[in-house]
Amino acid sequence: MLLTxxxxxxxxxxxxxxxxxxxxxxxxxKAYDWLNYLSNQIGGxxxxxxxxxxxxxxxxxxxxxxxxxxxxxxxxxxxxWVRGIPEFAYMETSPGVTSTVPICALGGSVATPLGGLKAxxxxxKGIEELxxxxxxxxxxxxxxYNRPMDPALISTFDAYSGCVDQRYSGxxxxxxxxxxxxxxxxxxxxxxxxxxxxSMSYGDTAVSxxxxxxxxxxxxxxxxxTTLKLNPNTKFYFKQYCKQFDDVESFNVIGEIKGSTHPDxxxxxxxxxxxxxxxxxxxxxxxxxxxxxxxxxxxxRSGYKPKRTIRVVLxxxxxxxxxxxxxxxxxxxxxxxxxxxxxxxxSGGFTPRGFSFDSSDADLKKVQSWAPxxxxxxxxxxxxxxxxxxxxxxxxxxxxxxxxxxxxxxYFVHHHAENDTFEHVNKRELELGAASMASLVYLFDTYGTDxxxxxx
Amino acid sequence: MLLTxxxxxxxxxxxxxxxxxxxxxxxxxKAYDWLNYLSNQIGGxxxxxxxxxxxxxxxxxxxxxxxxxxxxxxxxxxxxWVRGIPEFAYMETSPGVTSTVPICALGGSVATPLGGLKAxxxxxKGIEELxxxxxxxxxxxxxxYNRPMDPALISTFDAYSGCVDQRYSGxxxxxxxxxxxxxxxxxxxxxxxxxxxxSMSYGDTAVSxxxxxxxxxxxxxxxxxTTLKLNPNTKFYFKQYCKQFDDVESFNVIGEIKGSTHPDxxxxxxxxxxxxxxxxxxxxxxxxxxxxxxxxxxxxRSGYKPKRTIRVVLxxxxxxxxxxxxxxxxxxxxxxxxxxxxxxxxSGGFTPRGFSFDSSDADLKKVQSWAPxxxxxxxxxxxxxxxxxxxxxxxxxxxxxxxxxxxxxxYFVHHHAENDTFEHVNKRELELGAASMASLVYLFDTYGTDxxxxxx
Numbered sequence: 001m002l003l004t005x006x007x008x009x010x011x012x013x014x015x016x017x018x019x020x021x022x023x024x025x026x027x028x029x030k031a032y033d034w035l036n037y038l039s040n041q042i043g044g045x046x047x048x049x050x051x052x053x054x055x056x057x058x059x060x061x062x063x064x065x066x067x068x069x070x071x072x073x074x075x076x077x078x079x080x081w082v083r084g085i086p087e088f089a090y091m092e093t094s095p096g097v098t099s100t101v102p103i104c105a106l107g108g109s110v111a112t113p114l115g116g117l118k119a120x121x122x123x124x125k126g127i128e129e130l131x132x133x134x135x136x137x138x139x140x141x142x143x144x145y146n147r148p149m150d151p152a153l154i155s156t157f158d159a160y161s162g163c164v165d166q167r168y169s170g171x172x173x174x175x176x177x178x179x180x181x182x183x184x185x186x187x188x189x190x191x192x193x194x195x196x197x198x199s200m201s202y203g204d205t206a207v208s209x210x211x212x213x214x215x216x217x218x219x220x221x222x223x224x225x226t227t228l229k230l231n232p233n234t235k236f237y238f239k240q241y242c243k244q245f246d247d248v249e250s251f252n253v254i255g256e257i258k259g260s261t262h263p264d265x266x267x268x269x270x271x272x273x274x275x276x277x278x279x280x281x282x283x284x285x286x287x288x289x290x291x292x293x294x295x296x297x298x299x300x301r302s303g304y305k306p307k308r309t310i311r312v313v314l315x316x317x318x319x320x321x322x323x324x325x326x327x328x329x330x331x332x333x334x335x336x337x338x339x340x341x342x343x344x345x346x347s348g349g350f351t352p353r354g355f356s357f358d359s360s361d362a363d364l365k366k367v368q369s370w371a372p373x374x375x376x377x378x379x380x381x382x383x384x385x386x387x388x389x390x391x392x393x394x395x396x397x398x399x400x401x402x403x404x405x406x407x408x409x410x411y412f413v414h415h416h417a418e419n420d421t422f423e424h425v426n427k428r429e430l431e432l433g434a435a436s437m438a439s440l441v442y443l444f445d446t447y448g449t450d451x452x453x454x455x456x
Numbered sequence: 457m458l459l460t461x462x463x464x465x466x467x468x469x470x471x472x473x474x475x476x477x478x479x480x481x482x483x484x485x486k487a488y489d490w491l492n493y494l495s496n497q498i499g500g501x502x503x504x505x506x507x508x509x510x511x512x513x514x515x516x517x518x519x520x521x522x523x524x525x526x527x528x529x530x531x532x533x534x535x536x537w538v539r540g541i542p543e544f545a546y547m548e549t550s551p552g553v554t555s556t557v558p559i560c561a562l563g564g565s566v567a568t569p570l571g572g573l574k575a576x577x578x579x580x581k582g583i584e585e586l587x588x589x590x591x592x593x594x595x596x597x598x599x600x601y602n603r604p605m606d607p608a609l610i611s612t613f614d615a616y617s618g619c620v621d622q623r624y625s626g627x628x629x630x631x632x633x634x635x636x637x638x639x640x641x642x643x644x645x646x647x648x649x650x651x652x653x654x655s656m657s658y659g660d661t662a663v664s665x666x667x668x669x670x671x672x673x674x675x676x677x678x679x680x681x682t683t684l685k686l687n688p689n690t691k692f693y694f695k696q697y698c699k700q701f702d703d704v705e706s707f708n709v710i711g712e713i714k715g716s717t718h719p720d721x722x723x724x725x726x727x728x729x730x731x732x733x734x735x736x737x738x739x740x741x742x743x744x745x746x747x748x749x750x751x752x753x754x755x756x757r758s759g760y761k762p763k764r765t766i767r768v769v770l771x772x773x774x775x776x777x778x779x780x781x782x783x784x785x786x787x788x789x790x791x792x793x794x795x796x797x798x799x800x801x802x803s804g805g806f807t808p809r810g811f812s813f814d815s816s817d818a819d820l821k822k823v824q825s826w827a828p829x830x831x832x833x834x835x836x837x838x839x840x841x842x843x844x845x846x847x848x849x850x851x852x853x854x855x856x857x858x859x860x861x862x863x864x865x866x867y868f869v870h871h872h873a874e875n876d877t878f879e880h881v882n883k884r885e886l887e888l889g890a891a892s893m894a895s896l897v898y899l900f901d902t903y904g905t906d907x908x909x910x911x912x
Contacts, residue, residue: 026607151482151884154833189884351807351863353834377610378809380836407807407863409884428607428645428865 014373014446018439020302022377025435030297032427034062034290035349039280039422046107046277047317048080048248055273056251059289059314063255066297070258073251076327078317080248081108083277084241087214089183091224092118092235101224102217103183104195104278105240106167107320108202109213116239117142117181117212123228127165127173139178142236144228145170146185146221149412156408157347160187160415164198171213172203182213183236185221187412193217194417197276199320214238252324256311257296262448265308266332268342269295269441272318272325272390279420283411287349287430289314291404294434295441306445308340315390318346322389329393341444343402343437344388348414349430350406354381355440358392358401367400370443379436381405402440404433470829470902474895476758478833481891486753488883490518490746491805495736495878502563502733503773504536504704511729512707515745515770519711522753526714529707532783534773536704537564539733540697543670545639547680548574548691557680558673559639560651560734561696562623563776564658565669572695573598573637573668579684583621583629595634598692600684601626602641602677605868612864613803616643616871620654627669628659638669639692641677643868649673650873653732655776670694708780712767713752718904721764722788724798725751725897728774728781728846735876739867743805743886745770747860750890751897762901764796771846774802778845785849797900799858799893800844804870805886806862810837811896814848814857823856826899835892837861856900860893 025031038045038055045051056073063071089103122138124130125147130138145166149159164187171182186196195215202210216224227234253273259265271288275281292312299306315324332339343355354374357364361384368382386392387401395401406429414420481487494501494511501507512529519527545559578594580586581603586594601622605615620643627638642652651671658666672680683690709729715721727744731737748768755762771780788795799811810830813820817840824838842848843857851857862885870876 022610023608152479154478154888156884351865378837381834409807409888410882413882426866426869428612432610432865 014443017302017304017442018373021298021438021442022435024298024301025294025431026428029294029431029434031290031294031430031434034293035282035286035425035430036422038286038290039282043280044277045273045275045281047078047250047274047320048245052250052274052316056253059253059273059293063253063293063312066255066300068255068257068296071255074254074328074331075249075251076316076323077247078250078323079321080245081320082243082245084243087238087240089216089236089238091227092237093227093231101220102193102195103214103238104197105242106200106213106215107197107276108200108244109171109240109242110210111241111243112181112212112239116237118235118237119180121228121234121236123225127169130173130177135177138174141179142181142183143170143174143179144183144224146225148185149187149189151189156189156412159189160412163187167198167215168200171200171211172205175205175209175211179211181211184213184215186215186218187415188218190413191218191222193219194419196415196417197278198416212240214240250316252316252328253314254311255296256309257300257306259308260305261307263309264338265340266337267308267310267441267444268313268339268391269437270313270315270390271345273314274317274319276319276416278416278418279414280422281420282422282425283348283414283420284416285318285346287425288345291345291430291434291437295438298435298438299442304442308445310441310445318390325390325393332394339394339399341400342391342394343404343440344391345404345433345437346388347404347408348406348411349425349433350410351429352379352404352406352433352436354379354383354405355402356383356385356387356405358387358395363400374439377432377436404437406433470899473758473760473898474829477754477894477898478891480754480757481750481887482884485750485887485890487746487750487886487890490749491738491742491881491886492878494742494746495738499736500733501729501731501737503534503706503730503776504701508706508730508772512709515709515729515749519709519749519768522711522756524711524713524752527711530710530784530787531705531707532772532779533703534706534779535777536701537776538699538701540699543694543696545672545692545694547683548693549683549687557676558649558651559670559694560653561698562656562669562671563653563732564656565627565696565698566666567697567699568637568668568695572693574691574693575636577684577690577692579681583625586629586633591633594630597635598637598639599626599630599635600639600680602681604641605643605645607645612645612868615645616868619643623654623671624656627656627667628661631661631665631667635667637667637694640669640671642671642674643871644674646869647674647678649675650875652871652873653734654872668696670696706772708772708784709770710767711752712765713756713762715764716761717763719765720794721796722793723764723766723897723900724769724795724847725893726769726771726846727801729770730773730775732775732872734872734874735870736878737876738878738881739804739870739876740872741774741802743881744801747801747886747890747893751894754891754894755898760898764901766897766901774846781846781849788850795850795855797856798847798850799860799896800847801860801889801893802844803860803864804862804867805881805889806866807885808835808860808862808889808892810835810839810861811858812839812841812843812861814843814851819856830895833888833892858896860889862889
C-alpha cells in the first residue's frame with residue numbers, strides 16, 4: 001500500500017512537471033523565433049563559412065541570455081568545402097539538342113575540368129553492378145546511380161539507408177572502373193525538381209584519380225533513364241567549380257546548468273549547427289539546435305533544479321566531417337567527464353513520435369516504463385536504434401544515447417536541398433519536439449541511471 | 457495449444473494482408489493523383505456550385521473505372537450559398553486613416569448593406585461576455601469575437617471545439633443585443649494573414665434581424681485588439697455581397713463491392729465531397745474522399761474478397777448543411793439496410809496516428825486487440841471519441857462508428873482557408889491514411905461484429 005502510494009505520488013509529480021514543460025513550450029516557446037533568425041537572418045551554414053561563424057556567435061549570445069551557469073565555445077578545426085558558382089548540367093540526345101537538368105555538386109566533390117565535362121552515360125542501380133559491367137562498359141563514361149528510395153518502407157530513414165551508399169561511395173567505386181564522372185539520383189521519395197546534396201568520400205583514391213560527383217533531381221533522374229532507353233547514346237554534360245580549402249577553426253557552442261547534487265554526472269542534449277549550403281538548414285539541423293537550447297530554457301522556466309549537470313551542445317561540422325562530435329567526445333574523455341545520458345535531435349522539426357535508444361536492453365526497459373507519462377502528448381515510440389551522429393562518439397558502457405524520432409514522412413523532401421527552409425517548419429511540431437526532449441531529460445535527471453528510484 | 461496455434465496463424469494472415477495493403481498504397485497508390493485532379497482541375501466545391509457538380513461527375517467516373525459491383529448517385533437537395541465578389545475590410549483609427557484587413561464572409565452570412573458597413577467595435581472573448589456588457593454597450597456596434605484557440609491543447613481539434621461557438625453562434629447572439637455586425641478571429645493557431653471561413657447559423661433570428669458575419673486573420677485580430685486598446689474609437693468597415701439561393705439538387709456519390717457471404721451487412725467508408733470555396737479543399741475533405749475511394753481499390757487490388765458489402769460514400773454538403781449525411785442515413789433506414797461499421801476521414805490528409813471510435817466500450821476493447829497489427833505502421837491511437845459528421849446520422853445500437861485520426865498539428869493552418877491547397881498535402885502521408893483505413897475495414901470485414909471470431 002505504502003509503495004503504491006509513493007509510486008502514485010511520484011507519478012503525479014512527474015505528470016505535473018511534464019505538463020508544465022509542454023505548456024511552456026506551446027504557449028511561450030522560443031525555439032521558433034530562434035530558428036527564424038538562424039534560417040532567415042543567417043541561412044545555410046556549411047562548416048568554414050561566414051554563415052557558420054555567424055551561427056556560432058548568434059547561438060552563443062542567445063545561450064548567454066538564458067542565465068545558464070556557464071556558456072563557452074569549444075574550438076575545433078573543420079574542413080572547408082566551397083560550392084563555387086552554381087552548377088549547370090544538361091542531357092544531349094543529339095548534337096545541339098539539349099535539356100537542362102537540375103543538379104548540385106556532392107559535398108566534398110572535386111570540380112569538373114574547366115568548361116565542364118561531357119560524356120556518355122551508363123545507368124546502374126547500385127555499386128555492385130559496376131563489377132558485372134566491368135571496365136569495358138564503364139571507362140570514359142559518366143556513371144548514373146539511379147536506385148530510388150524504397151517507398152514501401154514506413155520509416156523514410158530506412159529507405160535513405162538503403163540508397164545512400166550510391167552518393168557516399170559512388171565516385172570512389174566508379175573511378176576504379178575508369179569512369180570520368182558520377183551523377184546520382186537525389187535521395188528524395190518525392191518526384192520533384194530539387195537536387196539534394198550530401199557528403200561523399202573518395203576513400204583512398206589518389207587525388208589525381210578523383211572524379212566529379214553530383215546529384216540530379218528525382219524528376220531529372222526519371223527523365224534521363226527514359227531518355228537513355230530511347231537513345232543509349234545520350235550524352236550528359238555538367239560543370240561545377242567546387243573546391244576543398246585548408247581546414248579552418250570553428251567551434252562547438254556549449255552551455256550548461258550545473259547539477260545541484262550530482263554535478264559530475266553530465267546529461268548532453270544537442271543538434272548540429274552546421275548545415276548544407278543550398279537551403280537554410282531549418283530542418284537539418286537548425287530545428288535540433290533550437291530544440292536543444294529550448295530544453296535548458298524550459299527546465300529553468302518550469303522552476304526545475306536539475307540534480308545533474310544539463311549541457312546543451314551545438315555541434316559543428318556534422319554534415320561533412322563530424323569534427324565537432326569527435327572533438328567533444330575526445331575532450332570529455334581527456335577531462336574524465338562522466339556523461340550519463342546524451343540526446344540528439346537531428347531528424348527534422350516534425351511532430352515527435354518518440355525516441356530511439358542506443359543502450360543496454362535493461363536500460364531501454366527502464367526507459368520504457370516512463371512511456372505512460374508521454375501518452376497525453378502522443379509520444380509512443382521508445383525503441384532500440386540509432387541515436388545521433390554527433391553524440392555517437394560518446395558511446396561507452398553505461399551511457400544511454402538517444403535520438404528524437406519525429407514523423408519521418410516529409411523529411412527527405414527537404415533534406416540537403418534548396419527547399420529545406422523555414423516556411424516548411426510548423427511552429428507547434430517544432431515545439432512539441434522540444435518539450436518531449438525536455439521531458440525525457442527531466443526524467444533522466446530525476447531518476448538517474450538507477451532508473452525508477454528517485455534520488456535525493 | 458490448438459487455440460494459440462490458430463491465433464498465431466490468423467495473426468500472421470492478417471499481418472500479410474496489412475502489408476499487402478500498405479505496400480500497394482505506397483508504391484502504386486491512386487489517391488494522390490485523384491486529389492491532384494479534384495484540387496487543381498476542379499478546385500473549391502461548395503454545395504450547389506458548378507465545381508461541386510464537376511466533382512460528383514469526376515469521382516463517379518473514377519469509381520466506375522474500378523470495377524466495383526455497383527456505382528450510383530444518390531440525389532439530395534442542398535443549400536446554395538454564394539460568396540459573391542471578394543470581401544473587403546479595413547480598420548479606421550481616425551477619419552481617412554485606414555489599414556486593410558484580410559477578411560472573408562462566414563458561410564451562411566447575409567451581405568452587408570450595399571456600400572458596406574462601418575461601425576465602432578466592441579471586443580469580447582466569448583458569447584457570455586455579451587450579457588455582462590448588455591445592450592447599452594453592444595447596440596450599434598460590430599462585435600469582435602477574439603478568443604484564440606488554446607495552444608496548450610495537444611489535439612488542435614480540442615482547441616477548435618473550445619472556440620468555434622464564436623463563429624457558429626456569434627451573430628445570432630450579438631444580434632440579440634443590437635449589434636450591427638460580427639467579426640471573428642479565424643480558427644487558426646498560427647499567426648498569419650489568411651482569414652478562415654466556416655459555417656454559422658442565425659438560429660431562429662428573423663430574416664430582418666440578421667447581421668453580417670465575417671472572419672479576419674489571426675494577425676489582423678491581434679492588430680485590431682492592439683489598435684482598440686490604443687484607440688477605443690477605432691471603427692471597422694467591411695463589405696460582402698454573399699447570398700443564399702434556393703436549394704438545388706446535388707448527389708452523394710456511392711460505390712460498392714458486394715459481400716460474398718454477408719452481403720446485407722454493410723461497411724461504409726467515406727469523406728465529404730463538398731468543400732469551402734476559398735482554397736481547393738485538399739485537406740478538407742478532398743483527402744478523405746480519395747482515401748475512401750482508395751480503400752476499395754486497395755482491397756480489390758490485394759485480391760481480398762470481402763465477406764460483407766464494402767461501400768464508399770462521398771457525402772455532399774458536410775460544410776453547410778450536412779444534407780448528404782442526413783439523406784444517406786434516412787434512405788438506409790427506409791431501405792432497412794444493416795450498417796455494421798462506418799469509417800470517415802475528415803481531419804486532413806496528414807500522417808495517420810490512429811482512430812477514434814464512437815461505440816460501446818466492449819466493442820472498443822475488441823477493436824483495441826487489433827492494435828499490435830498496426831504497430832509496424834506507427835498507428836497507435838485506438839480511442840473513444842467522435843467519428844465523423846457525415847456518418848454520425850447512422851448511429852444506432854450495435855453499429856461501430858470510427859474516424860481516422862491524422863496528426864492534427866497543421867490542420868487548422870489550412871482549414872477553411874485559401875491555403876487549403878494541394879501542395880500542402882504530402883503524398884506519403886495521404887497514402888498511409890488510406891492504407892490504415894483499408895486495413896481497419898479489412899479487419900472489420902474479416903472478424904465482423906463478433907470480433908475475434910473469424911466467420912466462414
